[in-house]
Amino acid sequence: GAGVSQSPRYKVAKRGQDVALRCDPISGHVSLFWYQQALGQGPEFLTYFQNEAQLDKSGLPSDRFFAERPEGSVSTLKIQRTQQEDSAVYLCASSLAIGAGGTDTQYFGPGTRLTVL
Amino acid sequence: AQRVTQPEKLLSVFKGAPVELKCNYSYSGSPELFWYVQYSRQRLQLLLRHISRESIKGFTADLNKGETSFHLKKPFAQEEDSAMYYCALSYNFNKFYFGSGTKLNVKP
Numbered sequence: 001g002a003g004v005s006q007s008p009r010y011k012v013a014k015r016g017q018d019v020a021l022r023c024d025p026i027s028g029h030v031s032l033f034w035y036q037q038a039l040g041q042g043p044e045f046l047t048y049f050q051n052e053a054q055l056d057k058s059g060l061p062s063d064r065f066f067a068e069r070p071e072g073s074v075s076t077l078k079i080q081r082t083q084q085e086d087s088a089v090y091l092c093a094s095s096l097a098i099g100a101g102g103t104d105t106q107y108f109g110p111g112t113r114l115t116v117l
Numbered sequence: 118a119q120r121v122t123q124p125e126k127l128l129s130v131f132k133g134a135p136v137e138l139k140c141n142y143s144y145s146g147s148p149e150l151f152w153y154v155q156y157s158r159q160r161l162q163l164l165l166r167h168i169s170r171e172s173i174k175g176f177t178a179d180l181n182k183g184e185t186s187f188h189l190k191k192p193f194a195q196e197e198d199s200a201m202y203y204c205a206l207s208y209n210f211n212k213f214y215f216g217s218g219t220k221l222n223v224k225p
Binding site for chain 2: 003004031033035040041042043044045048050055056058059091093105106107108109110111
């Protein structure tokens with residue numbers, strides 16, 4: 001079946017522009033995560049949704065970053081007034097649920113590579 | 118605060134040699150520990166998790182709470198094991214911390 005998809009795969013923005021990154025999770029997956037991966041680093045947690053509820057946004061680096069998942073499926077990560085330090089790969093992951101027995105497996109998308117000039 | 122440390126950026130071994138990728142974490146509670154792998158031109162995927170206590174592709178990892186370590190081991194490395202490996206920690210099921218990754222290169 002289809003995995004997690006992200007679009008666009010590559011985005012070049014001029015400093016100061018706004019960008020929107022889309023994530024289509026696996027159908028039926030309740031949980032959705034966004035990560036930022038800078039060059040040579042591991043993924044860094046940004047935010048987490050359970051259905052349409054954003055339960056944790058403590059990893060968002062500034063108020064220029066905003067994420068939403070209005071219908072509990074597709075999610076959008078928006079970055080306003082992009083800066084050069086925002087250049088990174090943005091990863092989305094989804095999982096079936098957060099069960100009492102622990103964390104379900106996260107399935108990652110291919111990522112969106114954002115370059116801010 | 119650095120929660121997951123992978124001290125080696127690059128590890129090169131010959132085919133058939135044992136391999137150990139190190140991971141240390143800092144957390145006083147009972148976290149869940151994971152190893153993720155990213156093969157060339159593929160997406161990040163789960164390799165194994167400590168609560169499953171399973172062996173995947175010949176890899177195992179034991180959680181050592183005394184040493185706060187979760188090293189990944191394989192007795193005989195294969196060329197197809199060449200990839201980026203990330204250790205990750207979760208302690209409240211909705212936030213994950215990843216290490217900076219170790220690139221494993223298995224030479225023929």
